[in-house]
Amino acid sequence: MKISVIGSGGWGTALSLLLMENGNDVTLWSHSEKESETISNAKENPFLKGVPLPDSLMLTANLDCARDADAVVLATPSFAVRETAKKLAPLLSPKTVVVSVAKGIEKETSLRMSQVIEEELRGKNNVVALSGPSHAEEVGRGIPTAVVLACLDLGVAEWVQDLFMNERFRVYTSSDIIGVELGAALKNVIALCAGCCDGMGFGDNTKAMLMTRGLTEMARVGAKMGGRKETFAGLAGMGDLIVTCTSDHSRNRRAGLLIGAGMDPQEAMKQVGAVVEGYYAAASGHAMAKKCGVEMPITEATYNVLYNGAPLRETFTTLMTRSKKHEIEESWV
Numbered sequence: 001m002k003i004s005v006i007g008s009g010g011w012g013t014a015l016s017l018l019l020m021e022n023g024n025d026v027t028l029w030s031h032s033e034k035e036s037e038t039i040s041n042a043k044e045n046p047f048l049k050g051v052p053l054p055d056s057l058m059l060t061a062n063l064d065c066a067r068d069a070d071a072v073v074l075a076t077p078s079f080a081v082r083e084t085a086k087k088l089a090p091l092l093s094p095k096t097v098v099v100s101v102a103k104g105i106e107k108e109t110s111l112r113m114s115q116v117i118e119e120e121l122r123g124k125n126n127v128v129a130l131s132g133p134s135h136a137e138e139v140g141r142g143i144p145t146a147v148v149l150a151c152l153d154l155g156v157a158e159w160v161q162d163l164f165m166n167e168r169f170r171v172y173t174s175s176d177i178i179g180v181e182l183g184a185a186l187k188n189v190i191a192l193c194a195g196c197c198d199g200m201g202f203g204d205n206t207k208a209m210l211m212t213r214g215l216t217e218m219a220r221v222g223a224k225m226g227g228r229k230e231t232f233a234g235l236a237g238m239g240d241l242i243v244t245c246t247s248d249h250s251r252n253r254r255a256g257l258l259i260g261a262g263m264d265p266q267e268a269m270k271q272v273g274a275v276v277e278g279y280y281a282a283a284s285g286h287a288m289a290k291k292c293g294v295e296m297p298i299t300e301a302t303y304n305v306l307y308n309g310a311p312l313r314e315t316f317t318t319l320m321t322r323s324k325k326h327e328i329e330e331s332w333v
Contacts, residue, residue, distance in 0.1 A: 001070040001163060004029060006063070006084060008039060009274070010047035010136035011101060012075030015164075016057060017140060019073075022166055027058040027065040031076075036061045047274065051140040063087055071097045071163060074117065077275040078104020078185070081113050085120035098127045099149075099160055103184035104277055105284035110291055112181040126156045129177050130164070131184035132235035133243035135250070139169065146170040148235045150180035172235065179227030183218060183237035186285055188252045188278035189299050190214030191244035195253035196305075196312060199260020210298065211245050217296045221285070224294050252278035265306045282306050297322060 001024045005016045008030040016028045030036035039045050040059045043052055058065075066072050066088055076084050081102050092098070098121070100113045111119070114127045121127075132147030139145050149164070149171055151157040157173040165171040174180055190211060197206045218241075219232040231237055244250045255276045258268035269276050286303040289296040301319050304310035 001025070002068065003027075003071045003073065003163070004066045004069045005073040005075055006066065006088070007031075007073075007075030007077075007080075008035060008045065008059075009075065009077070010045065010140070012073065013039075013045040013048045013053070014051075014136040014140035015073055015075065015101065017051070017053070018166070018169055019163060020054065020057060022163065024163065025058075027060055029063060029065055030059065030061050031080075033061045048136060048140045063091060066091045066096070068093055069096050071099060071160065073099045073101060074113075075101050078102040078106070078113060078277060079275075079280060082106065082116045082120060085117045089121050089124075092121065092125055094124050096125055097156060097160060098125050099130055100127060100181075101130045103131060103181075103188060104281055105182070105185045105288060107280065107284045107287060110284065110288045112178065112185070114177055114181060126151065126153060128157055128160045129181050129184070130160075131180050131240060133239040135243065135247060137249050142168050144168050144170075146172065146235055146239075148172045148174050148180055150174040150177040150236075152177060174231065174234075174236075176228045176231045178225055179222050179229075179231030180236040182222045182225060182227055183232055184240060185277070185281045186218045186221070186299070187214070187237070187241040187244055188276075188281045189285055189302050190218070190241060191250055191252035192256040192259075192276070192278035192282070193298060193302055194245035195250075195256020195258075196260035197256075198253070199257040199262075200313065200316070201260075207245065211241055214298050215241055217294075217298055221288060221292065221294045221296060224292050225288075251276050255279070259305070259312065278302075279306060 003024045004027045005012045006029045016026045020026045036059045102113050117127050128151040134145050149157045161171045219229045223229045251272050255268045255272045282302045285299040301315045
């Protein structure tokens with residue numbers, strides 16, 4: 001199959017190598033000639049250090065690589081998805097399946113990434129969302145990984161499943177694209193908070209509390225938006241939440257560590273040196289919660305720290321001293 005991967009960050013590069021391993025002809029697109037040349041000359045992506053790139057991987061900065069592709073993997077950061085999809089629209093054949101691997105929610109519209117892509121492509125192409133606990137650093141090195149592919153048309157999801165799946169990369173399918181995409185985006189907020197807890201010197205109890213209650217509010221808004229609550233117990237929910245909250249690979253957790261240690265949020269984002277999706281997801285999740293009338297206290301607290309300058313320790317105390325609740329909330333099921 002002819003596949004174009006649009007976005008040469010660590011994740012796009014790792015997926016390119018996986019798809020090549022499965023016998024596909026792969027082109028990796030960079031947003032600039034300079035970036036493409038740097039990767040080509042080094043035979044390595046600086047965002048995926050220690051993973052050599054084969055000569056057979058085609059590198060380009062020309063979006064024409066998407067013409068006549070059987071599949072296009074859209075691997076840009078979430079904030080660049082709409083602009084990139086708009087540029088791709090006149091180039092794609094109706095037969096091309098678009099695989100969205102960005103984990104985010106558009107702030108201005110509260111749209112999921114597949115919705116943004118479908119809007120720009122005018123519904124011309126099938127769109128599939130891929131998510132799960134899958135750090136690029138590990139996928140690139142061949143560490144066993146499992147993910148989920150979601151599409152309303154399970155036949156399309158199963159076709160893409162065959163492109164990606166092999167002995168080290170197990171792929172499940174789902175028709176709950178709403179739940180899969182919301183889990184992918186919102187867990188980044190919780191992971192940033194987990195880093196803050198570590199940075200403040202809290203312990204395992206605190207992180208377990210945060211992850212569990214974070215998963216509850218993810219599922220709450222997911223159900224409200226039309227997703228299935230059981231999806232949040234799967235790879236795109238609990239699985240991705242665990243790995244992103246606990247791993248040193250996680251940019252969201254690393255940013256949180258710096259903020260928890262007292263660094264200004266904007267400076268923390270700069271020091272991480274790559275896109276911290278949780279920063280954008282906090283604003284998107286805050287807007288979504290207001291729009292659909294769902295209570296998301298952890299997301300709300302994170303938004304206030306990141307965007308309104310709320311003091312971190314006081315914000316945490318406010319969360320701990322909220323009014324009494326039942327653990328199992330029947331009202332949103």
